[in-house]
Amino acid sequence: MFETNVFGVVMVTEALLPLLRRSAAGRIVNVSSGVGSLGNMTDPGHYMSKLPAAAAYPTTKTALNSLTVQYAKALAADGILVNAVAPGACATDFTRRLSLPATRTAAQGAEIAVRLAR
Numbered sequence: 001m002f003e004t005n006v007f008g009v010v011m012v013t014e015a016l017l018p019l020l021r022r023s024a025a026g027r028i029v030n031v032s033s034g035v036g037s038l039g040n041m042t043d044p045g046h047y048m049s050k051l052p053a054a055a056a057y058p059t060t061k062t063a064l065n066s067l068t069v070q071y072a073k074a075l076a077a078d079g080i081l082v083n084a085v086a087p088g089a090c091a092t093d094f095t096r097r098l099s100l101p102a103t104r105t106a107a108q109g110a111e112i113a114v115r116l117a118r
């Protein structure tokens, strides 16, 4: 999971940096998740703190959040904005396989990413 969610992001970001640096409005939007938030996971009042413990997926998104902050710092001088987004629980192949309740559509989940990209 780290290969796809963290190291894959580094590889794609590094591959695209030459083009992003030539852009007048370079943007990177990493797709994270609320389960990557240490605040959500440790807040007794947040429903995510009640989810079963999992070593893999949430930890990759926490690492992705940190990676996003580091890229944001590194690329600020180039005028490239770097953000991470949480799409919310959306009905996709991913959640269907896990039988998770997901009330949002994929389009609704993508909206925040598109807004930050623009």
Ligand SMILES: NC(=O)c1ccc[n+]([C@@H]2O[C@H](COP(=O)([O-])OP(=O)(O)OC[C@H]3O[C@@H](n4cnc5c(N)ncnc54)[C@H](OP(=O)(O)O)[C@@H]3O)[C@@H](O)[C@H]2O)c1
Pocket: 004, 031, 032, 033, 034, 086, 087, 088, 089, 090, 091, 092, 093, 094, 095, 102
């Ligand atoms: N759905 C949710 O409720 C939810 C909530 C929070 C965050 N997210 C995040 O949103 C993103 C999209 O999730 P989703 O729900 O749309 O999942 P999904 O339906 O399983 O789709 C995942 C996509 O990633 C591709 N993929 C998987 N492994 C890959 C790899 N190693 N290299 C290249 N592409 C790969 C898949 O390609 P193929 O179709 O070819 O397999 C598929 O297009 C993920 O980062 C997920 O963590 C989703």
